[in-house]
Amino acid sequence: MATGIRAELRVDADGSCPVASAAADAGAPTSSVTRGIDPEATGRVTEEFMLEDTAVEAPPGGDVEPVFTYGSKTTYRFSRPRGQGCPCERVEAFDCPVVDVHTRDGMLHLVFHAADMSELRGVITTLREAYPEVDVRRLLRSHGDPSDHDLVFVDRGRLTARQREVLERAHEMGYFDHPKGANAGEVADALDISRSTFSEHLSAAQSKLLDAVLEQ
Structure with missing residues (x-):
């Protein structure tokens, strides 16, 4: 019985990913990112990706070159050494092949199965x-998992x-712990806001998170 997890992570690649x-x-x-080992250059990887809508002739920097154009979409190719510790290689070090790679708003999105x-x-x-920002965007567990815990995308x-x-400051200070590590007034003081403002923001955040969980 399969019990794996399909994960989509959003990573700020911090200049380490040419794509x-x-x-x-x-x-x-970008879309349609593919990778393959260069048969004529040991230890190198060739990658291709498609820019869906670009106003420039080619993305600047490095050896990225256009290889095919279809309407407003252009496929680009570049070659790089293996083992540079890019986000995909860090994921695949766990024997989790990256099955989909794309970018949105300058962030790298990786999909893999753990x-x-x-x-x-x-x-x-x-x-x-390794990177300044990593967000979990989506988690899906295989059907038939015997665990009593469901994974929910929020x-x-x-x-x-x-x-x-x-929400993050309240969590860090133990506001949600039992017994509490900090009360509402202490968290509000740390945020330099009034207690009523703290309660208003916290209530709104909790309502949105609960809506997301219950919608699933």
Whole structure:
């Protein structure tokens, strides 16, 4: 019985991924990212990706070259050494092949299958040690999993920046712990806001998260 997890992570590649860099420079998302070992150059990888809508002739930087154009879409190719520790290689170090790669808003989105939650946590921890921002966008568990716990996708984009800040600070200070590590007034003071403002933001954030969970 399959018990794996399909995960989509959003990673700020921080200039380490030519695909994400090209997309950011062109101001356009990418799709159809493919990779293969260069048969004529040991230890190198050739990658291709498609820019869906670009106003520039080619993404600047490195050896990225256009190889095919179809309407407003252009496929680009580049070659790089293997073992540079890019996001895809860090994921695949856990024997989790990356099955889909694309970019949106300058961020790299990776889709892969982990054997279990322990393996998934290992991948996420490794990426967070290397990159400034790693968000879990979607988790799907195989049907028939005997676990009593369901995985639910919660889009943190539902929260405003202030709601997320309030929620994170409350969690960090132990507001949700039993017994509480901090009360509402202490968290509000740490955020330099009034207690009523803290309660308002926290209530709105919790309502949005509960809506997302119950919708599933």
